Amino acid sequence: MLGLEVGGNSILLVNLDNHIYAYANECPHQKSRLSEGALMEKTLRCARHHWEFDVCTGRGINPKNSCLKAFPVTIESRDILLDLDDNEGSPTESAPDRETPQ
Ligand code: FES
Numbered sequence: 197m198l199g200l201e202v203g204g205n206s207i208l209l210v211n212l213d214n215h216i217y218a219y220a221n222e223c224p225h226q227k228s229r230l231s232e233g234a235l236m237e238k239t240l241r242c243a244r245h246h247w248e249f250d251v252c253t254g255r256g257i258n259p260k261n262s263c264l265k266a267f268p269v270t271i272e273s274r275d276i277l278l279d280l281d282d283n284e285g286s287p288t289e290s291a292p293d294r295e296t297p298q
Contacts, residue, residue, distance in 0.1 A: 225244070
């Protein structure tokens, strides 16, 4: 699990069983950084008030009516490409060259 800035967006990357998921690094409750939370198997827990999310779907577990903002991910060679849908004509940003997030 890794938090990083990409194209002016704070992004959370999670590598779960060699599948990369990308979400806005902002809890839908009170906007804490989700990268400061904990990953327990497929459950992401916000550090601040312990809301929980399914990393595979972004859907809330507790509470169920919450949801993370997901970004489509494409892997090309060793690059992780994110479709940030930024409405500025460059919808795809390449994540900085870093270690693969865990
Ligand atoms: S800010 Fe994440 S649960 Fe409250």
